[in-house]
Amino acid sequence: MKNIIIGLVVVCLGGVAYLILNFFVFERQKPVFQSQSSLPTHWNLKDDLVLQFSDESGIRSYSVEILLDSQTLFSENEVVLNKPKKFGISLPKPLTELKDGTTLQYKICVSDWSNVNFFAGNTTCVDVSLIIDTSTPQIEILARSPKISRSGSAFVLFKVKDIALDSVILSNGKNEFRAFRHTFDDIVLPPDEAVFGAFIAWPLENVLFEGSINVVDKASNKSRILLNFPKNLSAPIRKSNIRLKPEFLESKLRTLLDQISDVQYDDFADDRERFLFINERARSKDLEQILEATTTTISNKSYISSGIVPFTPLKNAIVVGYFGDERSYYLNKDFVSAVYHMGLDLASVRNAPIFATNGGVVIMRQYLGLHGNTAIVYHGFGLSSLYAHMSDSTLKVGDEVKVGDIIGYTGSSGWAFGDHLHLEILVQGYAVSVQEWANPKWIEENINAVFEQARTRLLEQIAAKNKPK
Structure with a gap:
């Protein structure tokens, strides 16, 4: 029995000794290079570029070599005596002046304090290519x-x-x-x-x-x-007061709240609370979704590469609400809420067709709490048009829209007082004056003329460059 106990003790001590030697003296984990994803491809030679390494046994030494066309321009070797577990190496800058566009190759090797490899330690080598670029755009x-x-x-x-x-x-x-x-x-x-x-x-x-x-x-x-x-x-700000009729609120708010999945009509104490929820909280949620669609789904492709025409999507329409209207709402003579109207309200006949006047691609097609049935068409250069309160639309996200295509039909979905189209023009999520974008003179002077002037300027520059001296 005594021999068995002694044997177990020897085995345990041997195991502990093995673990100590293997993991702390002869550990085989190479130093970890931690900067690969953040390294640039170009270098202005002004900012310091630092490569970070880590190792549990500590960093023992490092070497850096700069190569140009396979020729060594610079090399150095350093021993790190304080055994840091984390260590940063600042890349040395070339001592000779180099032209922009020159590619330098850096070879960096880092060794740790492990005693493996005949006490040379574990080594990690990293190759980095950097293109010299010292010129500002x-x-x-x-x-x-x-x-x-x-x-x-x-x-x-x-x-x-x-x-x-x-x-x-x-x-x-x-x-x-x-x-x-x-x-x-x-x-x-x-x-x-x-x-x-x-x-x-x-x-x-x-x-x-x-x-x-x-x-x-x-x-x-x-x-x-x-x-x-x-x-x-x-700014074209017009003030208007809107009286909310209890019978209208009763029917409209019940319908709207039934279409919003996370609330119920009876969750609110009265019509004032219900209206505030729709006019402020639901509006804010709509704007978040509109901002996301008009900033994250836009592409480099432009459907207006040489010019556009005024946005007049509804034939024989009259304006029933202007962009920039400051609308104050009252219930039983009591002030309830005020908001700016960020679109142009156009009315024609009931369920009137809404036509595309400029080409684009559909980046949103869904029901929004306040805007109702909504479609957003992206045109290019960050410009989008929004069509809200529609009764129906057959469009889906990704559809390309050509001039003359039907976007949908006017309606009173969402927070609408009657059948109409709510039209917004958005520049990367920010609503701008629709009156400008419906004005042929403004379009010609501010958009189409810019395309032609830029083209003329470039042609003049090319001709001057190619002119015989």
């Missing part, structure tokens, strides 16, 4: 809208010169707008030049507008120029 405005008004929008086409662009963003001082590549069929530009276009909005809730174009390339070089539009500070 060059931005040139080719053409733009002549002015911008509060609650309105504008269009700009511009050229960017850079070997590796990353992001091209327009700003109004508060909100950002993505820019889109644009090509003219009869114009070929050098590989490092590209034309971009975008609509930019001055939302009604913004008091100020400070426009700019902001470009960042893959080497983190940045450029910014101002969009000095002449500005019209006045």
Whole structure:
């Protein structure tokens, strides 16, 4: 029995010794490189690039080698005595001046303090390719809208010169707008030049507008120029008071709340609470869904590559509600709520067909609590049109819409007082003055002329470049 106990003790001690030697002295886990996903492909030689490694036994040493066309430009080896478990290596910059576009190869090897491999430790090697890019992007405005008004929008086409662009963003001082590549069929530009276009909005809730174009390339070089539009500070705000009749609320609110799955008519104390829910909470939820559709599902494809026509989707229509109306609602002479009307209400005959006046693709087709049966068509350069309160529509998401196609039929679905079309124009989620987009003169001066002016400018530049000296 004594021998058995001694044997078990020896086995246990041997096992412990094996674990200690195997996991702490002779562990075979290589150092982990943790920066692969965040490494850039281009380097401006100004910012430090740091590679992070980790190892439980500690980092023992590292080596760095810079190669150009298989020739070594630089090498170094360092021992790390304090055995850090996490260690960052700052990539050395080349000592000689190199042209933009030059590709450097970095070979970095890191060893740990394990005693495996005859006490040399475990080693991880990483190869990194970096293209030198020290030049900031060059931005040139080719053409733009002549002015911008509060609650309105504008269009700009511009050229960017850079070997590796990353992001091209327009700003109004508060909100950002993505820019889109644009090509003219009869114009070929050098590989490092590209034309971009975008609509930019001055939302009604913004008091100020400070426009700019902001470009960042893959080497983190940045450029910014101002969009000095002449500005019209006045906004087309009209005030109206709407009296809510109890009999209308009784029928309309019950129908609406039945169509919203997470609430019931009897969940509210009275019609005032029910109306506030629809006019504020349901409206806010609608706007969230509209914003998501008009910012995340838009594509680089444009259906208005050379110009557009006014948005007049309803024939023989009369305007029954303007964009920018400040609507105050009263129940039994008591003020209940106030909101801005962010579209244009058009009425014709009951169930009148709604026609597409500009081509596009359907990016939303669903029932929204306040807007009712709704479709959103994306046209290009961040521009979308929204059609709400429809009685019916056969469209589905992904359908391409051509000029003259029927989008749907007018109705009174959602929070509507009668059969009509609620039309909105959205610039990357921000509702803008529909009156502008229905005006032929505004369309011609602010959109179509910009396409033609930009094209003419590019052709003049190409002709001047090719002119014999």
